[in-house]
Structure formats: structure tokens, C-alpha cells
Amino acid sequence: MGFFVETLIGGLMAGMLYSLVALGFVLIFKASGVFNFAQGAMVLFAALAMARFAVWIPGWLGIDNALLGNILAFLAAGGLMFAVAWVIERLVLRHLVNQEGATLLMATLGIAYILEGLGTSIFGSDIYKIDIGMPKDPVMILEGTFEGGLLINKEDFVAALIAAVLVGLLTLFFQKTSTGRALRAVADDHQAAQSIGIPLNRIWVIVWCVAGVVALVAGVIWGSKLGVQFSLATVALRALPVVILGGLTSVPGAILGGLIIGVGEKLSEVYLGPHIGGGIEIWFSYQLALVFLLFRPQGLFGEKIIDRV
């Protein structure tokens, strides 16, 4: 029993991080109809920037304080992500308005290549460390309730907490601020939004900036867990089933989807994996999402698809 709970918690925490990356997908898709495959590359790029700035900036300014250095690096990396967002909107998206979904998807893959190439050539392709003082060693809790106690990974816990806070903040931003309202308006209907004077281009830049910040936070968490290196770009693939399970256009869907996928894949790997050879979590999450899709083709919370001839 104790072990089951442990797996469950592990899955939930991993799921929270998937939600975070999935959120990046959903934000951009909602506002501009672009399925952003570059999300993974953005995570990598942001994490690389953060890791390297955390070393470079204290060096340039002669700061000795790790915390201050990290904050400055975070701000600098955030600024860089804003710049990236602006450039992407200016040079790519603006020219691809009203293209088909597949074309846009390929364009974002092109962006992903550029970001990967740029990121590794500016910042290097070694493994880098982001040290934001996350606790590494595990703690045992509830030793009275379960035999052997529950092992909680503190690092995952903090990470999940940060992700949850960010998700909460983004929800607030979307629901309560005027920019958020504008974003939702654009998501609902481009033309209507434009007709009441919402500048589409600016909204797109803002969305990409927000997605950039989400990528940065995901990159920092993941980078501090795993070290910053090229494989971070693959986290996007892990978050895809989350997005379609939750629905491409739904923020709560991304959150819930993340948790379902996180729990589903951990439970399957631990309980089903040993019987059929192991290593199943990567496809299991896709199958899980597929099964959900067969019942709800638009995802859990996606907008209902209505066909008109």
C-alpha cells in the first residue's frame, strides 16, 4: 500500500511538470492556432541561458552572492526569451497567418532547429548545472501509517510546488487582467477581437513571451533536476499526450491531463512494465491519451468540434 501511494505521489509530481510544459503548448495554440513544437527547444534554450548567465553574470559584475546571481540570471534569461518571442512573431508567425495547421507545425519545427543550433552554439553543448538550492535527499514521512514509511522526494515536491504556483498565477493572469481578457478574446475569435481594437500582433508577442517564461521555469526546474543539456528538448514529446488528452485549447485540461498522464505512466511502468518487459511508459501515455480521445475526440476539456458543410 505504502509503495502504491509513493508511486502515485511520484506520478502526480512528474505530472505537475508535464502540466507546466503542456501549458506552454496550450497558451500558444489558444491564441494563435499554432501547435508549437518548438516548446521543447524553448525549454532547452531558456535553461541553457539561465545556466550560463548564472556563471557569466556574477563574473562580469563581480558579484559573489549565489542568490543574487541566480536572480539576475533568471531575469536575463527571461529577457532573452522575450526577445526570442518577439523575433519569432516578427520573422515567422506574422508571415504565416491563416496557413494550415500542418504548415505552422512544420514552421515551429524549423524554429526548434534554429533554437537548438543557436542555443548550443552560443552557450555550448556540455552539461551545465543550475543550482538554485533545491534539496536533493529524500525524506520519510508517515512511518507510523505505512510499513517502512513513505519516501518523498523533496526536490520533486518543491518542483511540483513551483509548477503549481506558476499555473495558479497564469490562471489569474488570464482571468483577471485586461491583457488576459484580450488574450481570451483573441483565442475565441480572431476577427471579432480585431474588430473591437485588440492588436493581434501584440497579443501574439505577449503569448509567446508568456510561453517563453513558462519554458524558462520548466527549464530551470528540469535543469536543476537533470542538469542542462540537449535532451531537455525532448521533454516536449513527453508533454504531447498531456495536451491532446486535456484538449488543445484548455488550461484546466492541461493541468488535469498532466496529472492523469503522470500518474498513468508511473503506475503502468511499475505495475505493468515488469510483466511485459519494461520501458513502456513512453508509449503507454500516448495510448492512454488515445483511449480518452476515442471517447472525446476534442480532449477532456477541448472545445466541441462542430462540423458544418
Added chain:
Amino acid sequence: MKPRKLARAGIFAGAFLASLASASTALAQAKEQFFPVLVYRTGAYAPNGSQWANGYVDYLKLSNAKGGINGVRISFEECETAYATDRGVECYERLKGKNGGATVFQPLSTGVTFALTEKAPVDKIPLITAGYGRSESQNGAVFTWNFPLLGTYWVGADVAIQHIAKKEGGFGKLKGKKIALVYHDSPYGKEPIPVLQELGKTHGFEVQLLPVAHPGVEQKATWLQIRQQKPDYVLLWGWGVMNSTSLREAQSTGYPREKMIGVWWAGAEPDVKDVAEGAKGYSALTLQHGAEPNSKVVKDMLEQVYAKGQGTGPKDEVGQVLYMRGLLSAMLAVEGVRKAQERYGKGKVMSGEQVRWGLENLNLDQKTLDAMGFAGVMRPVQTSCLDHMGSSWVRVHTWNGKKWEFTSDWYQADEKTLRPMVMLASSKYAEEKKLKPRTPEECKK
């Protein structure tokens, strides 16, 4: 088409043709021994791949600084494979005929090795896979062009069990133990499985297989299983980021690092550097050498290459584990050429076929090695036509939080277990390919 577009297309086409022309015309150059260098300095495995590549290229430069191979200068060219098989094959095709023909290929990827194993015999270019590749290719009678010098994964698996037995106090104590193999889900990671299962049957321990999907950043479930099953030992058969992730997960699930043993590709600085204290106590096999910053060859390197500003990589990485692996791999290739020159004429450029003879008759005794600056780095190696591995010496080193330290004596693979497996697997291969294994008489030619 508009003229502007036409012009643009023309430029592209022209550029393309020019580049192809430069690639396909094998320039007849001065007498130089050409070493193609397949590397991966980008992609998921770059941090490990580039260290190896730096060591490899640096040793070639050092050989040139020391006057080449009996006066024959070495030329080399890198080609990026990104650890992908098809890129590796393209690189092979691109470089095999260049500059008078490739001397030897060392792809540093088990996948590429498998693909090149089919191509090398046709082109008559030897393939050195020091510490990786196909384990059964040790049998030179069947795999006439493969040279898994110094050790194969089967050697690694065997020695890892020997080491565990020693820690436990004898093979008898292995009975009923549980040993988990956390492996990279690819041909590389699967290679040790047959040996482990064989040994498990003999000594009565249970082998638990835990695959990790490429690139290996998602291992939470794997380590949850380890936490549940509580194996007595964990063998780590990873590459690149998978290794450091495993160590981090071990730390966060509280699995004792002292009970973890990595293969020699999971025992280098990039794997443990950032985990630092968290990896303390973790040991890994070594392909004879560990980190050797104090060896003479490294000092030579710093003096004769880096002091002149010709070093390939950062100076502080010279002498690290994977750097040394690359350096050693290059050394074996260079010595193969030197040996070939003894027979086919000193100071001449050797062909692939001649180099193969050199590699088959490699005999580096301790004196030669010491003279070359490898004292304490490696032990003698002697190959033959039928044995393409040469030696199977392995030590174990342990990360103390700051650096690798040797913590065991020399081990040697148990021929009694491995030999029959090698023969079986290679004869199966020969049968599939309808190859006729070489006989000892043919070897004498």
C-alpha cells in the same frame, strides 16, 4: 520564375554542386596516413562524445608533433554523426576514400558499428571499437575487420559480477542475490544481458532487467521499481545524460551509491561532476585506465600540443576519463599502422588491408607502453589473427565526490564463460552471412 528567384536557385544549386565536387573528388595529396574521425559534438550525447573526440584528435596531433609514424605524417578529418546510424554511414562513405583512403574507423557508437560491420569487409578498412561494439566480434576468424580491442561488453559484465563476488566474499555468496541491470534501451545496453543471465544461472543470482528509453532523462519509474524490489546491486549500463540522471534518482530514492557499479561508459567526469557529493561511493569499471592527469603521455600532450595552442579541447579536461579513452583508441590505431610498417615498409603509407595485419599482430609490451608514456595507464596488449581483443584487463574506480580513485585490483575476464559464448554467437553470424571462418593456416599469410 522571376529572375531574382532564378538567380537565388542558381546560387543554391551552384553551392551544392561545388560542395559535392569537393567531396567526391578524392584529392591526391602528399604522402599522409589519413585517419577519419567520426565524432559527435552535438546532440544528446555531445558532452561525452566531444571529450572522447578531443582525446582522439589530440593524440593524432601529438603523434605528428613527435614526427609522425616513422616519418609518415598523419592527416585527419572529423565528421559529425550526432550518434545517429544513418549520419554515421554517410560519414563513413564520405571519408573512406578521401586523401588516399581511410586507415581505420572508430565510430564510438554501437549502432554505427553494427552498420559498418557489414560495410567494412567490402571496403577493406578495419574497424576498431575499443570497449564497445559487437562482443562476439572478438573472434577474428569470423569478424576479420572488427577489433574490439581491450574489452567488450561481455568482458565488462563478467568483471562486474567478479567484482560483486569479491565484495560479497566469494562467488558462493552470490546465491539468492538480486542484481538489477539499468540499461540504455539500445543494442549498446542489451549487449551484457546474455552474459549476466548465463552467470546468474551458474551462480544462482537473479537478474532484473530495467530498460531506460533514449535519451534516459525519465527514470522515475525505474527507480521506484528499484526501491520496491531492493536489489542487492545495481549495474548501470548507460551513456550520456542517462548516467547522471540515474545517479540523481538513486540519490533521491535513497539507493546506496556504494551498491551501484557502472560500465566503463558510465564512469567518467560528465556523469558524476554535477551530482558531485550525491554520487560519492559510486564505482565504475574502467577500460584499464581511469582519469590519468599525471601520466607521462598527458604531460607530453600538454607540453607538445597544448603549450603551442594546438589543443582541441579545454586544457583542464586533458587526462579525464573519456579523453583518455579517445587518446588510447587513437594510440591503438597509430600503433597498428606502426606495426604494419614493420612488415610492409617503414615510412610508407599503409592501406587498410595492411593496417589490419598490423592490428592483428599488435604486441605492445609493458616496456613499449612505458616508453610511450602509458606507464600505469594500461597493461600490455597482444592480439592475434583469431583474437581481436588482445587483453581483458579491467580495474574498478570509485568517485569520491571530487575525483575518480582506483579501488580495486586488476581483474581479467573469465575465458571459460565467455569463450564458448563468443564462439557460439560468431558462428551463428558466420552461418547467417554464409561466411567461411578463417583457419589458422590462412592467418599465417
Added chain:
Amino acid sequence: MLYRENGQFKTSYADDQQIFPIAQDRWLIIGLLVFAFIGVPLLVDEYLFRAILIPFLILSLAALGVNILVGFCGQITLGAGAFMAVGAYAAYNFHIRVDGMPLLVSFLLGGLTSALVGIFFGIPSLRVRGLYLAVATLAAQFFTDWVFLRVPWFTDNASSGSVSVSNLHILSWEIASPLDKYLFCLALLTVFALAAKNMTRCAVGRQWMAIRDMDVAAEVIGIRPMFAKLSAFAVSSFYVGIAGALWGFIHLASWEPAAFSVDRSFQLLFMVIIGGLGSVMGSFFGAAFIVILPIALNQFLPALGGLFGMTISTAGISHAELIIFGALIIFFLIKEPHGIARLWSTGKEKLRLWPFPH
């Protein structure tokens, strides 16, 4: 002036409906084929064969398959690599398990197996659409990756999970030299491309296109979506499967599931989108672009650097290659979202009017 159809009168329906109604087109294609079969072998060296032409031909075939599904039937797939893998491993198993199985037959059986698997993974397309479907097809990708890694039967119990083939021959023709391999791939490709072209012109092809343009409307006019979609999946997977078998048998000779990873799927989708959705010709353009460009960049950049007296490091070249490759893709998508095939047809239109455009 040169490219003008004046004076070419069609006197029968057959004339009117032939693949290339314009004589110049016909001669151009025949000329190209003759050049490919006879001219190229005389001109080209081994490197071009092995590293560029053979991969180009095989991936063209795969791209053709993907184009049938994505371009003609409108079902986006990110799982093409999976069907290549199915084709390759199925052909491998037929090849080694049945004694004396002719090579071509095992290829075709590999393709058929792939078609069956394609139909199975095509079932969600009846319910799920667009980008959701694209992600759902990734399920096929990761699942087959896993199956071929984990089930030893498929790899003939090879300890490493890597399989290899050799001594390929058709009747007495030994396919060993690069030239043989090239001719073999080219012959297969010619046959299959012709078949694909005809398929897209006949009833089933029109059904696919109707489904692509609007599936609800197609259903209303009496097209069975299930048949149309699943047949597109089957045909597409068949093509892709054959290409997979060729990739394994002919190009690599020894392979592991990583040869058909998700990157390959992306690559194939790139080919059809860059080349031109819904165009047989486009598949070739796309394959050429995606296969040749990275290799050309990789070799051209050092030369370019040398021109300015710079030596670029290997890593630098690969990074630059990635950046330029990405930038060119975006450039093409912006300038010609309908792919290179559209450029080709605009070119032809212009040529018709040349030298007196209005």
C-alpha cells in the same frame, strides 16, 4: 516557345486522360528516366550512390507514401517511421524464417504487413482529426519502437536487438555493388511512383481528396469515410513499409529500431510539406531537399569558411547546419507554403507564356 501545346490535338479519351497530356512533359519524364537508368550510372561515383542517391530514392518512396496519406487524404501522421520499421522488420522475418523466400516477395509481404498495421493504427482517424490525430499517430511510433526493442522474436533473438542481412539477390542478380542497389531502388521507385500517380487519378484517389477537402461533405455525397481513410492508411503504410524494408536491407544492411525513430517521422512529414502536399512530384522535391541539404551544408560550410581563412570546428558546423536548415525551412514555408511542387508548376506556367508574358 519551346514549351507549348499548340498543335497537340487529342483525338481520343485515352489521349485526353493520359498522365502527361503535354508531349514535352512526356519527353522530359522519359528523358529523366533514361538519364536516371543509364546516364547516372556512367557519371556518378560510389560516394554519391551510397550516401546520397540511394537514401534519396528510398526516402522519396517513403515520402510518396506519407504524401498519399497527408497530402491526398488529409490525415496528418507523425508515425511514418513506425511503418518503416514494421516494413523492415516484417520483411526481415519473412526473409530469414522462410527458406528460399525471394527478396522481392519478402519486401512485398513486409509492405503488406505494414499496411495491416497501418489500418489498425488508422482506426482512430475515424473519430479523431487534425492535430489530435497527428499526436495520436505518435502512439504508433513509440509503440513499434518499443515492440522491436523488447520482443526478441522479431529480431531473431539477437542478443543486441540489432539485425542484419546480406547476400541479397533476385534470381541470379546479386545486389551487392552500389550501382546494383541504386538500380534496384530506382526500378522499384519508378513502378511505385507510377502506381501512385495512377491511384490518385482514379476513383479511390478522388475519394481521398474529397475526404481531405471536407470529410462531412464527402460523406454526404456518398463516399464512405471509413473505406477512404483506411484505404489511404493502408496504401500509405504499404509504400512506407516497402521504403522501410529498402532502408534496412539495401541502405543500412544492419539496423536497430533507432533507425526508424520519431526523428525519421518528422523528417518524412517535412519532405511532403516542403515538397508539396498532394503532389507526387513534390515528394521527390521534398526528399531531395531534406536528404541533400544537410549533407551539402555540412560539406559546403567548411569550404566557405576556408574561403575566408577560417576553420570552423565540427561542432560549429553542425550547429550552423541546424540553424541554416531551420531557417531555410521557415523561408520556404513563408515564401511558398504549398511547397516546391507549386514553384515547379508556376515555373511551367511561366514557361508556357515565355517569351511573351502578357
